[in-house]
Amino acid sequence: MEKVQLETLTGVIDKKMNRQLKQYIDICARCAICKDACHQYVGTGDFKYLPARRAELIRQIYKRYFDKAGRFMPALYEAREPDDNLLDELYDSTYACTGCRRCMYYCPFSIDTAWILSVAKAILIAAGRGNEMLGQLADAAIFKGDNAAMFEGVMLSGFDDISEEVRAITGDPEHRVHVNKEGADVLYVALAGAHSIRPAAVIFEEAGENWTISMFEAANYGFFYGDTEKARLITKRYIDEAKRLGVKEIVVPECGHAYRVAEFFYEAWSKEPMPFKVTHILEKVDDYIKSGRITVDKGLIEGKVTYHDPCQLGRNGGKFEQPRDIVKAVTDNFVDLTPNRAEQWCCGGGGGIVAMEEFKDVRLKSGAKKVEQLKASGASVLACPCENCRLQIEELNEVHELGMEIWQVIDLVVAAMPLPGNQKGAEATE
């Protein structure tokens, strides 16, 4: 490897190094307890997806250049330079990882493999090997932030159409999607697509919330790509918007990583305290139901309902009960998956992997555990509050002919609300 490139790559490790990374690299005993925790390793049996192996590649470079013992006796640690072989394997094992951190949950030392892989992504990007698709999606989002005016017309007309649909559902001629509303209490940062806005708008309007919609989407491909600067710029789009509108609270949609980015990462990236309260939409909805601001009827949802904890919302976001309480409020026929909550299996669709065609085979195989869980539950309806999880599970549903209905939780809520134009079921497969 050329000296200049080598220096660039080791420079990345140097820049990214912090106490936790150092400890993770130093203490891993390679006991391989993590192997049975990883849905990808379990689903494929491929050694490169064993969590400790993924981290081991970074450790090998670290030992070779940053650790005295590793430099003195590289063979003892299998320390080596980041050559093409290493980078090829690193690309596969890193970009395939969904960042679910189930391995961390079971690790006796709580080693955060996903955090080690954030360094791996930075190395791959520096080596010109970052995933192209994720990089392009991130750049497109940043472009939209820099040229917001260019997109405004299309956005506004889209919001008008959704407002029509909202009125048709609620029957209230005043109801609409609020745009650019200064002095609103809540800024709802949705995902791209009406499906993420329509049910939320129905709920906000019915609850009498003082809300407005963001012109930007909450999804953050910069985060998946592994470039914290890109990820920061993408998040900053709606932070600036929230500042301009003077809102008190940012509500993120049914999306796992969007919540984690806003609640746990943005402060570290921007080096400034988050000026707003960050709430996941299901926390809001749970509160509306419990405080009586919206009414839901049990019995409108047919069949046995189960719930999938998206990793970024559950294990990594701490929202286990609110979504369950919502589902239990709309049906008496609820069954949990086994295992659940912090031990929930990753569906296999996180970390941006659904956007990367090259990992399709691994992705579908890694859904084996989820399919097993869904079958064992005996449920016919799945409530699933994460777009990536839903895309993955919908595909698993098709491939394995599970015959389940896969719903957003807010769609279930709207379907259970006694409203004149309720289109129960219409949103389920959108």
Place this chain on the structure above:
Amino acid sequence: METYLWITSVWGVYLGIAVFVLGMGLRIYQWATTPKSPVRLGMFPKPATKSGRFFKMLKDTLIAPHSAKIEPKMWIFAMIFHVAALAAFVGHLRILGEYPILPELLGGEHAMNTFAAYAGSIAGTLMLVGVIFWIVRRTFGPYKNLSVPEDYLLLFLLFGVIIMGDHLRFVYGGFIHADTYQEWFRSLLAFKPMFPEKLLSGNVGWSLGTHMLFTDLFLIYFPFSKLVHTIGSFAANYVRSE
């Protein structure tokens, strides 16, 4: 034999302890002076209070309940090894000085030695079982693929320490007790190294010397190996709840 003993059980011990203490100090210094991760890396569920997080950290580190759930077999053997190692360590403290009260409670010096013989035999055997399990586990499948020479070196050194410790216990345990080793070890601490006659007569010196040779190498390598998890695991498990 005396030269062998001087190398392994005097100078080797000094070197081993010095490298171990300085090496671990350096490792902890490096951890402490590297800036903390800017991102909160905790996962849920996590206790709301600081003391709650502290106790969870202790539980996660000392009992590893999650690991027990996912791979009970590995957990049982790891527990057997670690608990036995702790017991063996506590037993070895007798070479610094006799425990207070305990011999009286047990009914005198002879009873104390008998108790130590039983406890040491059990601990030594269990440690051996743990290490053999780990060695076998690293000979096949993903465990083998994941292993690097460091893993085998450490297991080899541990195996050496334990097998020679057991050898001392089972072969010479009947007539050489803690007081003899105490004489030798306390002379090291006083920097006036000497070997009691009992250790120089017969072949026990060779056994002790080999036990100490493995121990010295183990101590020297310890700070530069993954064994720093003895300390690092507490810190890493605390981060889990942050």
